[in-house]
Amino acid sequence: MANPRAFFQTHFHGLLAALAVAAVYSTLAVLRHSEALIWDEGRYLDCARNMTRGFYATDDNPDFVNGPGYPIVLLPFVLAGAEGLLPARLLNAFFMAGAAWFAWLLLRHYAGAAWAAAGAWLTGFHPTLLWMGFAIMTEPLAMFCMAGFAWSFCAAVRGGGRGMMLTAAFLLGWLTLTRVFFGHVIMAAALPCLALLPFWKSWRHVLARTLVILGGAFLLCTPWLVHTWQKTGRVLCWSTNSGELLYWMTSHHEGENGHWFTTEDAVAHPQLAPNHKDFYERVMRMPILQRDAFLMEAAMANLRADPARVAYNWACNLSRMAFGFPRSFLPEELRTVVLIAVNGPVIALASLLGLVGLWRWRSVPPEVWLLAVFAAIYLGGGSVAPALPRYFALMLPVLMLGIATVWSRNVRLSLMKSAG
Template identity: 30%
Template sequence: MYKTQIRPKRLFKVLLPLFLLLSLAILSRPSTYSTRTIADENHFYTHAKNITQGFYADATNPNILDGPGYPILLSVPIALDIPFFYMRLVNILFLSLAAVYLLLILRRYVPDRPALVLTYLFGLYPPLLRWANLMYAESLMMLLLIGFCYHFIAWYHKEGKYKRHFVIALFLLGYLALTKIIFAYVILAALSLCLTTLFWKRTYKAYRLKGLTFILLGAMAVLSPYVIHNYQLTGKFFYLGTHGGITLYSRATPFENEWGNWFSGRHVLNGDTPTGRGEVVANMDVLKKNHEALFSSIDSLTWIEKDSILKAKAIENMKKHPKKYLKNTIANVSRIFFHFPFSYRLQNLDTLGYLIPNIFIVVLALLGIYPAVTRFRTIPKELVVLMAISLIYLGGHTLLDGRGRYLIPVVPIWLCFYAFVYFRILSIKINKPKEIGSP
């Protein structure tokens, strides 16, 4: 572990410019000042408003759009009738605290200067800033995720009151699953992997997977009230949302020139365009022609019934059209990393906001695989565990919906992992002229 010159009292000082830049990035956006909900903000607002009235989703026809993690926080300012502007500004605090956590992690593995530079690069990561001025869950998600990573690492090394870090880590991970439901499945997959590793006791012990198992179980305990709530509401166990079916159906589309990106019934039946994408959407009549019959037939059903039928149809399409599903999967991976391609959408410069920074991430990650594998035993085991969790998450989104914003959660984990690879395993230098010699 690196000796650091950045003491806790100096953390806020060295990150103050980042705080100011984040503030500028958010305050300079006209949408920050909107008095109406924008795009997916409506999902979170609806659930938060419901919470202030004593329920989360309508009991007669529940439409569960998102996990309750972010709506729970939003419900307080909504109950107090605080303007949306101030709710959006809270993202500055979330991202600033996330940056503090990230710097605390990075300074363990690399020198202070690169740790600080990497923290700034992440804080100003364009795909993250793209959503930072809206009432979206991304900023809270980053604070919970990076906070979990920090407390997990501190527990892993038994630092200070490490049992306290253990409790904080499991709570943050559990609340992360409440905020972004896919992490509930990541927890289950990681838990299954931990239990499978019991057959290799040396690995199980070396990576402290017993403790990790209890953290995962603790996180599931934090999630459990939501699971119980939904079971009582729907009669379905571990039913976390009513829109998984449309996601799977979109991914398994068998029609040519459709690449598996998400669409919904309102796009098919009403001709609605994705919010903010009206100028770049094209050929919506083709989308309607391909899917109108199915969506018309289920339009009068409940959300749960629609979800079940769409899941069944998605599985049917996967079986009948495996080659097309493979093409959609490849397109989905491309969307995760490069935000391209999308069906029924013309190209515009927005894609560059994802493409340019993510090319660097992908290339450096690929180049770092070989040195990481050759010196695998030298990589801190806690970073290996976190990298495994990030890969489980990516695997989940590969099978589900893919778009550039879904890469955001793995970026801080990859920063920490590959920072160790590039600064501790690799050694790159410019030779002096006498060392180069004559050609």
């Protein structure tokens, strides 16, 4: 049995980060608590309430905007009524503390305590998560699952037992049920693993374990996919709002740059309504599946009409994902400066050290490369739809892992002795 004192001494900085994160997010949940719902809180709570009544979406309106991962977590709080709102918000403190702890464990193995502490504090106190972490939103749970998956995946691929492989598969599966876009990431990540498995003998064991974990995560999602198939008739239907997302991503009227807007904005905003009101009023009267297909057709028409402007929107999307700007017809906010100050160095280091890692690729363990591919698929695919900084923040543990691993194994900094 491990010595508790030795464990505490070894992991002091990780425990300190986790406790600090828990304290701050608990305080924010209490101070910012309100009975009034904001952002997407109402939708998640409605999904949870529907589940208590025996359904997720009705046959006549199979609207699957988000997966069931977070609504399932909210079930006990919904059953408690209005008194459950504050405990549901306080739960985010646990998720964020867990994410910081997982980041510590992940980075400490590959790069030592200093890098691990930096990763834990950045994961726990990223400004996007601090801004949203008090609310009944998916980000804290998603970050918990992502950081936990990264840690358990690396441990499993290095040679961990079945328990670690099951943990990695479960956390990735629950992450996917929480943020269904990861379903596409799982399928896309499996393809190169399958293609390389017969030929790359030195990585065969690593690739095989990766495929087992990806397969286990996908298996956890099959009840959801069966349910959406039964309701929509679509195979591998992760959600039913991709048409809307791509519509705004490809819209290129004067002043637009791919930023997403609500239905209310489309029909009431003075600079949007002239171009979108009539179209949206017609579309919103359609059944959900017809609406999604119609919006997808409109998005493809936008792409064919002006590919260069859509490419411009995509470039803006990359900036929005990282820094939160530009946003069509909206004033910029001071927090953009904070995001540039925090995310800018991370992106710069990840880009520079990514080149160093490619140059000396054998110095980077296979599991770190595989997570880097996973992150690249997620960020690349996510940039095709309207993106937000909270989507980028999920990859912080993986980006920090790549930076720390390459730096600690390939870079040495020292001051030259003075000539005097």
